[in-house]
Amino acid sequence: MAQLDILQDYPTVPPIDIVEQVVESQGWRANRVREEEMAAEYSGKWCDYSLHFAWSEEFSAIHFTCAFDIRIPDRKKTDINNLLALVNDRLWLGHFCIWQSEGLPMYRHAFPLRGAGQIKPQQVEDLLEVAISECEKFYPAFQFVIWGGKDPQEAMEASVLETIGEA
Numbered sequence: 059m060a061q062l063d064i065l066q067d068y069p070t071v072p073p074i075d076i077v078e079q080v081v082e083s084q085g086w087r088a089n090r091v092r093e094e095e096m097a098a099e100y101s102g103k104w105c106d107y108s109l110h111f112a113w114s115e116e117f118s119a120i121h122f123t124c125a126f127d128i129r130i131p132d133r134k135k136t137d138i139n140n141l142l143a144l145v146n147d148r149l150w151l152g153h154f155c156i157w158q159s160e161g162l163p164m165y166r167h168a169f170p171l172r173g174a175g176q177i178k179p180q181q182v183e184d185l186l187e188v189a190i191s192e193c194e195k196f197y198p199a200f201q202f203v204i205w206g207g208k209d210p211q212e213a214m215e216a217s218v219l220e221t222i223g224e225a
Contacts, residue, residue: 073120073177074113080182081109100124100190104197107190118172124189125157125164128200137203138163141210145196151188154196163200165189 074094081088081098086109088098094113099106105127112121130138138156142163146153152167169185171177198217202208208216 072113073171074111076177076179077111077120077182080179080186084186102190102197103194104201107193109186109189117168117170119168119170120177121166121168122152122185122189123157123164123166124193125160125162126193126197126200128163128197128204130156130161130163130204134204137210138200141199141203141213144210144214145199149192151185152192154192165193 074096078088078090078096081096086098086100088096090096094115096111098109098111100109101107107127108123108125110123110125113119114121135156142154142156152165154163154165156162157164167185167189169177169181196217199210199213202213202216203210206213206216
């Protein structure tokens with residue numbers, strides 16, 4: 059799992075402001091795109107991840123994406139779509155998809171806040187930890203399909219090892 063520096067005290071502010079505070083507290087590069095939108099970058103074990111957060115007043119929700127720095131060649135799109143189905147079967151939160159206009163795999167999650175008042179910094183930390191952990195876990199499977207010549211099932215088996223028992 060990704061290791062975050064957990065902070066305890068945050069002031070009461072709009073949801074995207076809280077997201078920005080948490081991201082900046084990690085020392086990650088962040089850029090406020092608009093009042094309700096923010097982009098950031100995280101340097102992971104396998105690649106740099108592009109993070110994007112958007113607040114929707116209409117849905118009272120934060121939409122989050124984490125895109126991989128890996129392009130999907132047209133000849134591999136069918137295999138990657140099959141891999142996405144296998145990967146998504148293993149997730150509790152969010153899902154993986156392809157950002158069609160850029161040809162990049164990405165993790166997506168929407169966080170509804172209707173009636174909650176505001177998002178808590180700890181919820182943002184949890185969202186980031188889950189997203190980055192899942193991206194780091196499944197990145198090798200995408201590499202195996204795109205560049206390693208493996209079919210989706212082989213890629214999953216080669217990249218995701220489940221721990222059994224105790225050492």
